[in-house]
Amino acid sequence: MKSDLLENFDNNDIYSIILCGGSGTRLWPLSRKSFPKQFLSLGEKQKTLLQLTIDRVKNLSPLQNRWLVTAQCQENLCANQVSQQIAKIIIEPEARNTAPAIALTAWELMQENPDSIMVILSSDHSIQNVRSFEQTILDAIKLAKNNLFVTVGIQPTHPATGFGYIEQGLPLDNEGNILSPQRLSETTPTGYSVRSFREKPNQAAAEQFIRTQKYLWNAGIFVWKTKTFWNAYSHIQPEAAKLIESINKYNISEVYKKLENIPIDIAFIEQTSHVACVPANFDWNDVGSWSAVRECFEQDSQGNNTSGEVFLLDTKNSVVHSTGPFVSVIGMENVAVVASEDAILVMPLNRSQDVKKTIQYLETKNPKLL
Structure with a gap:
């Protein structure tokens, strides 16, 4: 059922493109x-991040306009979780980044509906307040139409x-228009021109960005006309565009691996006007750690986030998840205890970023646990 916000919204040309090819280990x-x-x-709610992402776009795009892009090794995972909620799964022979x-x-959309508008989203982010999300995307669509x-x-x-x-x-x-x-x-701006993009800054630069109040985080959410994008992309990345135009079901693996492994920001967004x-206008988190x-x-009521077969006693502000054994946590505060069938992680939540050091260790000592 559509919200009042979308009651008169014509979404026949709005395609939600959900990128689902990531292979992160930050929640190991x-x-x-x-x-x-x-x-x-x-x-x-027992819904996965991917399923929640699809729920958010149901009012923006009809079923036939919901597409998923994933790596070949994840095709079955995607199909098992969302097969009835999307119309098309585009399979990358191998992960080559977002561009x-x-x-x-x-x-592919140029062949189906060149007059379409692409709403490009990540499948692994947490977004609160769906109505505000819809309003933000509608504002983006207004600008994309121009x-x-x-x-x-x-x-x-x-x-x-x-x-x-x-x-x-x-x-x-x-x-x-400016x-x-x-x-x-007299009026609230729909958006802003972009003066510059800054890649991951050092701490001093990030603090300066916050002080100026002129900088926003880049969430990796993009909206544009398909035809306008393809014309510009073909001009900025002519070799890549020619390779993609040559792809068919017989040669896709051979051709796709020739494409540069590069994010869309660097390959396109930062090079175009x-x-x-x-x-x-919504709360966003890339869920990049257990503290997140x-x-x-x-x-x-004690500030704990839990799942699986767990028991907590006198434990506060902690994360306790298990997909494997029963886990009991007693008298702890601000910790993460995460168990799977073959591994257990225990740490203070303020050390969440150090999971990457475990990953580095496993890469050389026991890669099968990755």
């Missing part, structure tokens, strides 16, 4: 290369060094 030991975090259920994945999808390449920016909550940043420029109205000071006093940014899991998902 539950997240593995063969079972990355988008397939995990981390909240009481090849998006370009391949855009070329041939702008639109990215969604997140208001920073701290000087993170792990995200890219977007520097906001001049305020824009619904049609992408708002004069007089009009700006007519880029706009819409500030997000506690922030994003349901907590009990």
